[in-house]
Amino acid sequence: MMSENVLRAARYPFLPETREFISRNIDLSLESLEKTGSEAALKRAVERVKNALIFKEVKVTALDELNYVREMLSFPIAIILVSMIMNEYVRRMYALGESRGAYRRMLNESDETLLYIGEKMGVGGVLDDENTIRVKIPTYLKLAYSFHAPHWKLVNRAVNNGYVSMGKTEYARLIQVEVNNYVYEKTLEPVPAGAVPDSFRRAADEIVGVWSRLETGKASRVPLREREDTPPCIGRIIRRMENGENASHFERLVVATFMIARSRNIDEIIEFFSKQPDYKYSVTKYQVEHLAGIRGGGKKYSVPSCRTMLTNGLCYPDEYCKGIKHPLRYGEKNVADEPRVP
Amino acid sequence: MLQTSLEFLKREFFKYYYENISRLVPPEPIRSREFGFFLEKGKGMFRHKCFNSLRDFHEFILNEIPLDIYVSAANYEDPCNRDMSEKKLVNAELFFDIDAESVAAVSEEESAWICQKCNQYGIGLRDGCPSCGAPTELVRLVSEKQLNVALRETEKLIHVLREDFGIAPENMRVFYSGNRGYHVHVNQEDFLNVTGEGRREIIDYLLIQGLDEKELLNFLKRGVSIGGVSLKGVKRRVYMRVLEKAGSVEKLKTSKRETVLKMLEGIVEELKVRIDPVVTIDMHRLMRMPESINSSSGMVKRRIRLEDLPSFKPLEEAIAFGDEETCLKVKIAPRFRLGGRTFGPFKDEEVELPAYAAVYIVCKGLGEYAGR
Incomplete structure (x- = not known):
């Protein structure tokens, strides 16, 4: 029963046949998972993510392949773990690690297998003579535009009759991009909070531990929490205006666009501006509606960037401003200097 | 323009649209396209308009008699939404524009200048008014010579689209713009979803930008004949033309590197398809509606069948x-x-x-x- 196909499914667990194999042969109820070794699969899943974070490549040994049930199961579990962590960096690193590992393995495959994987991943190729594979131009453009080396530019490629020709290595590279996209998108799917067993939580914690150890001293990318707080630059203008100080035209624009962005309703905003010494209801209403895109060209104005605030002498940063470029991103990035204890 | 002139135009435009309304068929599905119009001289474009049926579209035209009519290259989920990102782009045709103005200069005897300040005018291209020195308004007539050059460019474009990009002739529609250019619309399933980045690559390919000349130069200097290199696409075309122009492989081998490089650059200039890049990159672009009147000339954006392209006479066949x-x-x-x-x-x-x-x-x- 252990055919070449099963090994292939274990080696490239993102292939649709892996999913089919799992749903056909493995009882996904918990007690049977115990028996088929879900604990082993979970362990291997953690290893996959750790591999990606530490070595930037998920390695699959011959032994892993022989343990094909564990291997196949470990991939969807790893995705669940990464989704649970909800961290953009971990997502990207995991996708990169899986796709890089797959790329290395693909280089050793026969033409037939390589083309098969490509086909299944939506990177259909046709084998030509002289060891070249051709790919449809739109497929090529979709995947190759992320490469910046001149030889990937379409103008430097062998283009003919709707196809781009390339060697096997380059073809595998294109598939890698698609694998990367696929894995990354999978990790964006939310995990229903109630459904996650404790063992998964512990596994995710373990990964976070590894990640923090790697990240110590580096600026962190984890969102602290969804802050509704007002950035200090805008808070300062608001406080001054509340005290009846006359704000400049630009300062008013900043406050109005900020309030619009935070979904305050127009009447509330006008009410706020009514404290201004030169307040006129009709003028304020007109201008606020204009900024909100209700009037004029229908264009909604955005809050000026940090750069613009700085230029206008209105930037008063605090520690939550670190690493952001826009006042609306305030508090989304963590304080950088705090050392992490694993 | 005087009111009487504008009324004259509107009368004539009405007659054309009344008789030819059935020729105005926007690309399907009509519901997912955005339309734009110039309704009055000197006023901005009336856009974000959409129609539920061909009948509604025709009714609108016969009621309003627009000066110019445009339709989006893109299909949208919500084409009438005024916010571009809220329109929700589904996909877009590839749209190419070859502007006669940028492929060949207009001649003195096909132009006129007008000074709005002191009401002087004359034939020729004059930037400043000879009596008061104010900047003039230049009027360039539709030049047959210019259009001929643009038509050759259009043929080049079609050749590359067919040979290299594998665009089937039935998915390609070629038009005379009605004024000073040619348009090519490509509606081929697999190319509809090519993103802006991808379209930029297609443009670079057509304009031969970012070509790795070193590789070609090395082949050329080593004296490799075309049979000896496995080149395809635009590189092959460039290579063959260099060999052709040089006369023999031997000559190239003995030429200076700079000489060959210069020759290569000259050939790139000759072979590139001079499309307007901005038009093709922009997936939200509005295209002039096929078979509608171009109010810069009063001629029609006329469809040209591929087989008629070599003999097409814009100044006779696009009369409305x-x-x-x-x-x-x-x-x-x-x-x-x-x-x-x-x-x-x-x-x-x-x-x-x-x-x-x-x-x-x-x-x-x-x-x-x-x-x-």
Whole structure:
């Protein structure tokens, strides 16, 4: 029963046949998972993510392949773990690690297998003579535009009759991009909070531990929490205006666009501006509606960037401003200097 | 433009649309396209318009008699939404524009200058008014010579799209723009979803930008014949042309590296397809509606069948109006050919012209309607 196909499914667990194999042969109820070794699969899943974070490549040994049930199961579990962590960096690193590992393995495959994987991943190729594979131009453009080396530019490629020709290595590279996209998108799917067993939580914690150890001293990318707080630059203008100080035209624009962005309703905003010494209801209403895109060209104005605030002498940063470029991103990035204890 | 002239145009446009409305068929599905119109002279474009059916579209045109009609290259989920990102782009045709103006210079005798300040005018290209020195308004007539060059570019484009990009002839529609250019619309399933980045790559390919000349140069300097290199696509075309121009492989081998490089650059200039890059990159672009009138000339954006391309005569085949004699007060007009006849030159005279030529002069801002 252990055919070449099963090994292939274990080696490239993102292939649709892996999913089919799992749903056909493995009882996904918990007690049977115990028996088929879900604990082993979970362990291997953690290893996959750790591999990606530490070595930037998920390695699959011959032994892993022989343990094909564990291997196949470990991939969807790893995705669940990464989704649970909800961290953009971990997502990207995991996708990169899986796709890089797959790329290395693909280089050793026969033409037939390589083309098969490509086909299944939506990177259909046709084998030509002289060891070249051709790919449809739109497929090529979709995947190759992320490469910046001149030889990937379409103008430097062998283009003919709707196809781009390339060697096997380059073809595998294109598939890698698609694998990367696929894995990354999978990790964006939310995990229903109630459904996650404790063992998964512990596994995710373990990964976070590894990640923090790697990240110590580096600026962190984890969102602290969804802050509704007002950035200090805008808070300062608001406080001054509340005290009846006359704000400049630009300062008013900043406050109005900020309030619009935070979904305050127009009447509330006008009410706020009514404290201004030169307040006129009709003028304020007109201008606020204009900024909100209700009037004029229908264009909604955005809050000026940090750069613009700085230029206008209105930037008063605090520690939550670190690493952001826009006042609306305030508090989304963590304080950088705090050392992490694993 | 005087009110009487504008009314004359609207009457003539109405006659054209009334008779030819069935020729105005926007690409399917009509519900997912955005439409734009110029309704009045000098006013902004009325856009974000959409229609539920062909009938609604036709009714709108016959009611409003727009000066210009445009349709989006893109399909949207919500084409009438005024916010571009809220329109939700589904996909977009590939749209190419070859502008005669940028492929060949217009000649003196096909242009006129007008000084709005002191009301002087004359034939030729003059930036400043000779009597008051103010900047002039230049009017360039539709030049047959320029259009011929643009037509050759269009043929080049079609050749590359077919040979290299594998675009099937039935998915390619070629048009004379009605004024100074040609348009090519490509509606081939697999290319509809190519993103802006991908379109940029297609443009670079057509304009031969970012070509790795070193590789070609090395082949050339080693004296490899075309049979000896496995080149395809634009590189092959460049390589073959260099060999052809040099006469023999041997000659290239003994030439200086700089000489060959210069030759290579010259050939890139010759082989590139001179499309307007901005038009193709922009997936939200509005395209002039096929078979509608171009109000910069009064001619029609006319579909050209691929097999008719070599012999297409824009200044005869894109005429929209009849030849009833029409009275015009012409300020200035260089000699021009239209509808197989030659007119002018005119200066400060009242002339009788066939309606199609009268519309042309009025659209170009060179004369005013003076009654039939």
